[in-house]
Every structure is written in structure tokens, then in C-alpha cells.
Amino acid sequence: MKHTAPTHDFEPKIIAFVCTWCTYAGADLAGTSRMQYPSNVRVLKFPCTGRIDPVFILKAFQQGADGVLVSGCHPGDCHYIAGNFHARRRFAVFRKLLEFIGVDLKRLQFSWVSAAEGGKWVEVVTDLTVKVRAMGPMTEFKELAMEEQWSGAINTPELQEAYNAI
Amino acid sequence: MPLTSQPIDTSIYSAITDAIKTEAERILTEGQVTAVVGYAAARRKGSAQPIIITEATDAAKLIFTAACVNNLAVYLTKAKKEVPKSGKIGIVVKGCDLKALTGLMGESQLKREDLYLIGVPCAGVLGSTVQPATGLTTDTIAPKCTECDAHLPTGCDFVPLQTPVTPELEQKYATEIARLEALTPAERWAYWKEQFSKCIKCYACRQVCPFCFCEQCLCDRNKPQMVDTTPRPAGNTAWHIVRAMHLAGRCAGCAECERVCPMDIPLNLLNRKMAKELKELYDHEAGFEVLDKGPLNSYTDKDDQSFIK
Numbered sequence: 360m361k362h363t364a365p366t367h368d369f370e371p372k373i374i375a376f377v378c379t380w381c382t383y384a385g386a387d388l389a390g391t392s393r394m395q396y397p398s399n400v401r402v403l404k405f406p407c408t409g410r411i412d413p414v415f416i417l418k419a420f421q422q423g424a425d426g427v428l429v430s431g432c433h434p435g436d437c438h439y440i441a442g443n444f445h446a447r448r449r450f451a452v453f454r455k456l457l458e459f460i461g462v463d464l465k466r467l468q469f470s471w472v473s474a475a476e477g478g479k480w481v482e483v484v485t486d487l488t489v490k491v492r493a494m495g496p497m498t499e500f501k502e503l504a505m506e507e508q509w510s511g512a513i514n515t516p517e518l519q520e521a522y523n524a525i
Numbered sequence: 526m527p528l529t530s531q532p533i534d535t536s537i538y539s540a541i542t543d544a545i546k547t548e549a550e551r552i553l554t555e556g557q558v559t560a561v562v563g564y565a566a567a568r569r570k571g572s573a574q575p576i577i578i579t580e581a582t583d584a585a586k587l588i589f590t591a592a593c594v595n596n597l598a599v600y601l602t603k604a605k606k607e608v609p610k611s612g613k614i615g616i617v618v619k620g621c622d623l624k625a626l627t628g629l630m631g632e633s634q635l636k637r638e639d640l641y642l643i644g645v646p647c648a649g650v651l652g653s654t655v656q657p658a659t660g661l662t663t664d665t666i667a668p669k670c671t672e673c674d675a676h677l678p679t680g681c682d683f684v685p686l687q688t689p690v691t692p693e694l695e696q697k698y699a700t701e702i703a704r705l706e707a708l709t710p711a712e713r714w715a716y717w718k719e720q721f722s723k724c725i726k727c728y729a730c731r732q733v734c735p736f737c738f739c740e741q742c743l744c745d746r747n748k749p750q751m752v753d754t755t756p757r758p759a760g761n762t763a764w765h766i767v768r769a770m771h772l773a774g775r776c777a778g779c780a781e782c783e784r785v786c787p788m789d790i791p792l793n794l795l796n797r798k799m800a801k802e803l804k805e806l807y808d809h810e811a812g813f814e815v816l817d818k819g820p821l822n823s824y825t826d827k828d829d830q831s832f833i834k
Contacts, residue, residue, distance in 0.1 A: 412751075413766075413770050414743065414751045414752065414763070415751075417763050417766060418763075421759055421763065444825075444828070445821075445822065445824055447828050447830055447833065448806075448807070448820065448821055448824055448828055449821055450833075451806055451828070451829060451830075451832065452770070452773050452774070452799065452802060452821065453770060455798075455799070455802040455806075456766060456769055456770060456773070456802075458710070459706070459713065459798050460714065460717050461710045461711065461712070461714025461716070461717060462714070463710050464832075469832060470833060470834035471834070483834055499714055503718070503758040503762055504758075504759040506757070506758045506759075
């Protein structure tokens with residue numbers, strides 16, 4: 360029988376920053392349990408959600424991620440006692456900052472997935488992939504990375520012409 | 526909002542100048558402090574510059590005017606080497622500068638017993654020192670002063686007995702934040718893209734910030750390089766986001782970053798937005814009391830997690 364996977368015009372790149380103790384083990388469980396989930400997700404393993412710096416998320420977007428997932432242990436289950444509590448506050452604030460800058464927060468998902476929740480991992484990844492696929496590519500940060508510096512104040516036609524002539 | 530520019534009464538500043546001079550002379554003569562950080566007249570008429578005096582005879586140089594915009598707290602951080610590090614230091618502080626000192630004490634950068642605080646009852650300072658001799662009006666006042674809640678510094682060792690006249694002013698940052706929040710994400714992105722594209726990565730904002738005292742900044746590291754160091758849009762945006770994030774919960778709004786920015790990027794707008802969010806989320810306001818732990822290195826088990834699946 361021929362396998363017919365659904366085809367899409369756009370396949371998003373999703374970067375998942377996960378903690379090694381819970382979500383990574385959860386994703387592992389999903390794999391060993393033969394659960395299917397979108398291959399759009401690229402998993403990066405960290406010791407703890409507390410280790411995940413907001414700058415990693417920025418970097419991911421700049422380097423071409425269309426969506427970012429940050430996932431770790433449920434509150435109270437942190438291997439390092441309080442790493443996820445700190446992360447929770449940090450990301451709550453970071454979300455607000457990104458929102459103010461004008462980033463669509465639907466591309467950024469946070470979740471708690473324990474080592475026993477292979478099914479939840481599948482659900483979270485699938486949801487985010489479907490959502491981001493519908494939204495299309497994340498262009499904002501990529502455009503920035505592509506752009507040369509033309510400050511509004513010095514962007515005269517003469518300069519632009521001189522630049523093009525280089 | 527007044528339609529025309531109203532003058533703001535700064536007549537108390539001359540009495541404050543005299544009081545600062547007398548007090549600085551006294552504490553230096555008595556040997557209570559080894560140095561006093563204050564303001565002195567600069568070369569242009571009406572302008573002021575920071576000065577560090579170690580001799581009682583130099584106390585006469587000290588002034589306080591509406592052009593005394595600098596936050597002197599930055600001279601006490603370990604990034605700055607001009608101030609003698611032994612003995613007690615006297616420092617002239619406005620209410621906003623005092624908040625920075627409070628934050629630095631909480632972060633174990635300074636000890637209260639090493640400081641002699643000369644508080645200034647402040648009616649406001651100029652927003653720009655391009656024309657330092659202009660009078661203080663509702664138009665020329667610094668935006669931070671329109672939202673000031675610390676006209677009278679508290680907990681200082683010495684405060685001249687003056688009461689500043691502080692008219693009710695339109696809160697410039699709150700208004701601007703509300704305006705931006707009402708826009709769509711795409712419009713906000715366009716706004717900040719335009720603002721950040723002006724950045725020339727001079728790092729004046731970092732240099733002047735009392736809280737940017739890290740000996741090695743994350744943004745200067747190149748293994749791994751987290752933030753692009755060239756003044757191009759991607760690195761600029763990342764730098765300003767990282768900067769706002771690292772100041773969240775710490776910045777008390779001295780607005781020095783915005784004042785020194787040669788490209789006029791509204792940096793304090795980001796800081797005020799973060800302060801507003803921290804107030805809403807964790808009921809935290811920076812600069813009012815010395816806290817062992819700020820809002821982002823403490824937690825409760827009841828913190829909001831509605832955004833987490």
C-alpha cells in the first residue's frame with residue numbers, strides 16, 4: 360500500500376528548546392511509543408528551562424525559525440528545584456516585550472511536558488506546527504538579517520545609487 | 526494638557542546649590558567622606574557636568590540647576606574608575622538617581638554604609654542639554670520628569686529643606702505606550718524597525734546605564750556570538766531587545782539611555798513598558814526598597830502561567 364502523506368505548500372521550521380529531564384524524555388517516549396508527530400520540529404536539549412535564555416529565541420527567529428517551542432518540567436518537578444519557576448517569570452516578561460516590539464506571539468509556544476507525557480508532546484508539537492503552517496513563514500527577523508543598514512536619516516537617493524554602484 | 530508651554534518654578538535650585546556646597550564642605554572637612562560626586566558648572570553658559578571633588582575647598586564648585594541631568598550613580602559602579610574606592614563617598618542624588626542606587630544596593634554592588642547621600646528636592650530637569658541655558662518649562666522638561674514620583678528623595682543623609690513646585694504634567698511615556706499598544710503587531714514592528722534602524726551601536730546607552738555593570742557583556746562575546754555586533758538591523762534589534770530584557774525589573778527610569786542616545790531612539794519607552802508589565806504581573810516597582818532579589822530572580826508557585834500549555 361502506498362503511503363500518502365498530506366502535502367503542504369509551506370513547511371515551517373520549528374525550533375524546540377526542551378529540558379533534558381522532562382520534555383526531552385517525553386519526546387523520547389513519544390518516539391519509542393511509535394507516535395507520529397510532524398517532523399518540522401528540531402529539538403535542542405538543555406539542562407533545564409532555566410538555562411534557556413530569551414536571546415536563544417531571538418537567535419532562532421533570526422536564523423530562520425518560523426516558530427519556537429519552549430518546553431520543560433511541570434512546576435514543582437524541576438530537577439534543579441526551581442529552574443522552571445524562574446523560567447516561567449522570565450518568559451512571561453519576555454513575551455510581553457516581544458509583543459510590544461510587534462512579534463506575533465502565536466509563533467512562540469511554551470509548555471510543560473513531563474517524561475510520561477509523550478502524547479502531550481505530540482499534541483503540542485502538532486498544534487504549533489499546524490498553527491504556524493497556517494500563518495506562513497516568519498519574515499520579520501529574516502528580513503532584518505537580510506537587510507543592509509540604511510538608516511532613515513541617511514537614506515538619500517544619491518547614497519542608494521552610490522551603494523548600488525559598489 | 527496645557528496648550529502652551531508653561532514655565533516650571535525652579536527658584537529653589539539656588540537655595541539647594543548653597544545647601545549642597547555647605548554640606549559637601551562640612552563632610553569633607555570633617556573627614557566623613559573621601560570624595561563627593563556632584564555637579565559643577567561646565568564651560569557653556571548654563572550647562573553642568575559631573576565632578577568628583579576630594580578637597581573641601583572645591584566644594585564651592587558644586588551646583589544644582591535644571592541642567593544637572595546626569596545620573597551620578599553610574600560613577601559608583603565597578604565599571605567606572607574615576608571615584609576613589611576607599612572610604613565613604615558623598616553623592617548628590619535626585620529622586621530618580623536614588624532609585625538606581627537602591628537597585629545597586631539590592632544587587633550587592635554598593636553598601637549603604639559606604640555612601641553619604643545628599644538628596645535633592647527636584648522639580649525636574651531639562652530633557653535636552655543642547656541649549657542648557659533655557660528655562661525649565663512644560664515643553665523643555667525631560668519626559669521622565671512628567672512621570673516622576675520621587676521629587677523628594679527619601680532615606681538620604683541630608684536633604685535641603687526645600688519643597689519643589691511640581692505641576693501635574695501629561696505623562697509622556699504612559700501616553701506613548703498606550704498609543705503603541707493600540708496599534709497592530711505589524712504596525713508596532715514597523716515602528717520599532719524604524720527606530721532600531723537608526724542605531725549606530727555606539728553603546729552609549731550601555732555605558733551610561735548604572736545597571737550595565739557586567740564586566741563582560743553578553744553582546745560583546747563572540748564564542749558563541751549571541752548578538753550581531755555590527756550596526757545592522759538584525760543585530761540592532763537583538764541588542765535593544767536583550768538590553769530591555771536585562772533591565773526588566775531593575776531599571777527605575779533615570780532615562781539616561783534615552784538622553785545620551787545620539788540617534789534619539791526612545792529607549793526608555795521599552796524600559797517603562799517592561800516596568801509596567803512587571804508591576805502588573807508581579808506587583809514589583811524598582812527602586813523603592815533594597816531587595817535581595819529582584820522580580821526575575823525570585824518566584825512564587827502561584828505565578829501566572831496562562832500562556833503555558
